[in-house]
Amino acid sequence: MVRERKAMLVRVSGRVQGVSFRIWTRREAERLGITGWVRNERDGSVAAMIVGSDAALANMVERLWIGPAAASVVSVDTEPVALHDPVQGFQITG
Incomplete structure (x- = not known):
């Protein structure tokens, strides 16, 4: 079954x-079997x-x-694509 x-x-x-969020995200994604990418955005957010x-x-x-540990998350917005x-x-692209 697929x-x-x-x-x-x-x-x-x-x-x-500046808190290793992208590296942490890649590690968590790989642990959960998730593929994709993560990058820093110009507005100070992180997109994935x-x-x-x-x-x-x-x-x-x-x-x-x-x-x-060093992060302080204010919001997590999601959108299905x-x-x-x-x-x-899972790649760090920027």
């Missing part, structure tokens, strides 16, 4: 740059596209609210 994978665009705001099962995505969003091509691995 698990259905869904994609979600996530934007995390607060003190999330996460791809996985419903349960894995829900778990990842919960983890993003916590973040690494269409997944057209398979995504391999």
